[in-house]
Amino acid sequence: MKKISFITLCVFTLLIGCKSQITKIKQENIKTIPNKEHTIQALLWQQNAAEYKALTYQAYNLAQFQLDKILAENDFLKPLAIVTDIDETVLDNSPYSGKQVELDENYSSSRWAEWVKKIKAKEIPGALSFFNYAKSKGVEVFYISNRSATQTKETIENLKLYDFPFADETHVMLKTSSSEKETRRNNVRKTHEIVLFLGDNLSDFSSVFENHSTAQRNKSVDSLKAFFGKKYIVFPNPIYGDWETKGILEGKYNWTNSQKDSIRRKKITSY
Template sequence: MKNKIFFSLFTAFIFFGCKTQITTIKQQTINKTPIKEHTIQSLLWVQNAAEYKALTYQAYNLAQLRLDQILANNTSKKPIAIVTDIDETLLDNSPYSGKQIELDENYTSERWTEWVKKENAKAIPGALNFFKYAQRKNVTIFYISNRSAEQTKETIRNLQLKGFPFADETHVLLKTNSSGKGSRRSIVNKTHEIVLLLGDNLSDFSSIFENSTTTQRNKNTDSLHTSFGNKYIVLPNPMYGDWETKGIYEGKYNWTNDQKDSIRHKKITSY
């Protein structure tokens, strides 16, 4: 009789112990935060908020006003040029970010290449009208992007399909060895007077923003405050950028997802 009672208790212990363990494992799986969960709100804003569209129109309206002022007072002996970034400045790659969320994966060059080869990025609101306007005013456009030079053909075709002027190998300068854009801007400066720069990342405007911490980026922005809306036109991009990788994550690319989550929370200011 005692053996039967002991066996029954032992069996019950094993059963409920296993059940508790299975429940715990399931709960841990349920509670695991997806890798790209923190980007959903910013992506929804870019793809849905009228405020995002209003800001891009505002940026390009301001760019046109400044271009008119510059041309009215132009004394340069060199031809006038505008230098612009591509991604999130005049082409919308938010569907790529959507795919990252769908597959719950971080950036990979393979997935990015897959997207670029589709040549299907849409024009940012206001961008096409502005660059066509600049072309009519005999202003040359140079596209300086950190897309890989191996993606030159696909990038040019995407730009051409959307109707952007000067979309050719002479005017599209992609990344070869260095992600720094200063050397490519220098190439343009040899033959043209750069009067406007457009981008979504501060390194699109000046080399002083490259490889900078959040504190340095903010100090440099303060020191150049008169340039914004004057020579530098900034497009909104809350999805990704140096503000995150080199600022929030301090230029380190080997953080685990849990460490990234912890860092993001620590960077928040509350009261």
């Protein structure tokens, strides 16, 4: 009996030890989920896939086709304008995302400012050719971006590096106190007729996409489906955007890495 009790005690102790070790391993795994691990594949695609470049050329070719159609079919009383976003629409900031992966860090305003000050963001394929074409047709370009207004000088210098037209303080409209863009778009409407909107984020096109859930954003896209490819030209950006922060992550910024990983997995559809 004593021998059996001793064996039982040993087995029980062993099981407790194993359970403790498994729990420890799980906790270590949770702690070591890299901050930007989930963006690596998207970043590799943007920086290397010929399909990405093909899509940006396609978007700008479509924009030029629509611009020609608009100019041929309409008479406007006011000067014409195109409103475009900057980041991931005109300028490629994927090296900043690469630095995030390298340093395993989330977004920080100081790191972003460091990148902007380098004035090294490259042209999105097709951008320069299209905007110069628009200028040749007498259409002005307004760059409405949520870069901070304190970065106006560096942003203009980066645009001028590639000779983008209308790279000046009148046409580059950055964020001051609010990230919503409708007020800035309305300021353009006071003097111009906006014929095209270009961007990688739905809020670049209309205020109906501001601060909404994934479900509501999708409903709004369905209701405005006739505008896409005609007045709204969308560019690919799988790395970041409202689709993730305000959609998948529900507008909350204090999730742990483990919680974010769990949320992403739960919102994947399988069969």
